[in-house]
Amino acid sequence: MDMTSQSDQVLLEVKNLRKYFPIQKGFLRRVMGQVRAVDDVSFYIKEGETLGLVGESGCGKTTTARCILRAITPTSGQILFETQEDEVVDMAALPKGELRLLRREMQMIFQDPFGSLNPRMTLFDIVGEPLLVNGIKDRKERTDRVAELLRLVGLRPEYMRRFPHAFSGGERQRIGIARALALNPRLVVADEPVSALDVSVQAQVLNLLLELQEQFHLTYLFVAHNLSVVKHITDRVAVMYVGKLVETAKSGELFDTPRHPYTAALLSAVPVPDPRMRSQRVLLTGEVADPANPPPGCYFHPRCSYAVDICQTTPPTLEEISPGHFVCCHRAQELELAGIGQAGNER
């Protein structure tokens, strides 16, 4: 469907990204350990593509997204971004002062449409602020651009003088999208953009995101925990578990034939909106590993029903098992795991 709009040009490549947060204790704030929020994560996003980043809470997906935007500085690793001038810059190594020009090209849509808009600013101020910061001082020019942006996201330009409290959750999320698009970005990082919205409004915002992507040839990094939404909107998916990437593949492939036991368990946990498909689920036992004190070997082995001896001692590496399908599991080649399509049919 959308394959035509995608090029093979890689827009963003993340290489061996790490973000450790120190655990400090006592009066002298001595470092007692490290929380490995993001631990050796590598992936790429092609231009015009949507990459979904999924995982349970605390798996490091939001930290990864924030590192890419340099909202926080990564501990190590490279974030290679191709700028408009076809230059490749490493976002991770860039000094703070030089970031601003690049931030035009990457923008963020936030999860909470209530917390992410300043209640004391009108829509004109909110959507126009990035323009002002980036040198569009002429008020008339800004007004025109804000009106255009509001129209683009399906809001009436007359609303420009109103404050965010006058809008519903879905409309506020549209305001956030308008603000993100103000500077014609190429990469948009959307952190759970629809999870705070009602079901009937969720579809409107998802449709809007798809429309805008087509119109402006946008590239999305879509962080979410709702797998049905991710399957609907993404081209490729990356699954994270305790700071590590465990599987990446084309969406259809990942949902139909997952190769990592964690992905399979995650998929089978999704409640299917059909009472005739009350499937026998693969239930995960135990708790998510502590990123400050992860188990040896594969982080997932204590909860994995397929674990063998090697899993307890040697950490697996991310390997390409079929073109474009990367799995971080010792037994990826031999396991036959059920995807979302099959889980229901089996019964």
Add this chain to the structure above:
Amino acid sequence: MDDQTTQLLSVRNLKTHFYMDEGTVKAVDGVSFEVYQGQVVGIVGESGCGKSVTVRSILRIVDKPGRIIEGEILFRPRNQRSVPGVNEVIDLVKLAPSGKEMRAIRGAEIALIPQEPMAAFSPVYTVGDQLIEAILLHQPVSKREARQLAIEMFHKVGISMPEQRIEAYSWELSGGLRQRAIIAMALSCNPRLLIADEPTTAIDVTTQAQVLDLLRALQAQNNTAIIFITHDLGVIAQMADYVVVMYLGRVMETGPVDDIFHAPKHPYTRALLQSIPSAQSTPRVKLPTITGSIPHPFNRPPGCPFHPRCSDFMADVCDRQTPSLQPVGDRQQVSCFLYHGVEDNS
């Protein structure tokens, strides 16, 4: 099978309104449904549809300025009162919210699993203390027996090392464990009716699957009836036997879960089901949407509350008169003029 026919709860034309300075919010405006023993009734609806206020009305814990102004909540308690045959069915609306009878029912006969497990526990007492307190309140046992019961309950809901965990504070537990502790607390007095108010919205899918399985297993074991509130249609499809679809304080449609999902009658139910991206649907095609957004509670549209967003809107009918819940087919009930004409006298 006999249990399935025992009616446990019957809500009839319940109206709970909130009287505020700015006006009246009709949070629940004429809701009726029944719950039978051992049945899971799912209430689905978006924010502001009144699903939480409905169950808070049943428990009689509606906060001020809210008030039940009309309707009946008929409940059949387990312990028949000493006078035989007289108080077989109690109208909860007639009881004083903090009176002796209501307090005997709340927690013991009807228990609640609240939405926020973090907020439900006090952070300054251990979870065990809070569980033991609930048991002592409703059961004639000694403190030591209550503690033993609490440990058993923790074991039953799948908390490992219950003897140690009972000494933990709520903030020391993970989200999944906290939710299990809440379920243990709700089930500690073996209630006949369990109300689960969005019990899994704050937790991850994998933990959600564990909690849903646990609830289903415990329900089958004790034959407890459950009212399950959620906005997630997936969860409803997996859990409920019978579904009540609500919108702006009114019931739009009720029916067995299979009929609701495979033969939805009301335009709202249909639109809602179409608008969710399903794991089976074709990716990246535009989803059918419901136009507009949920109106502000002060601006309730006249007539059918859904008419401004409805694709089957009939001018001069839907915006003038309010449809009532009428049977369509054998098992479903729908409140929509598409299925039954306008009453002549109204």
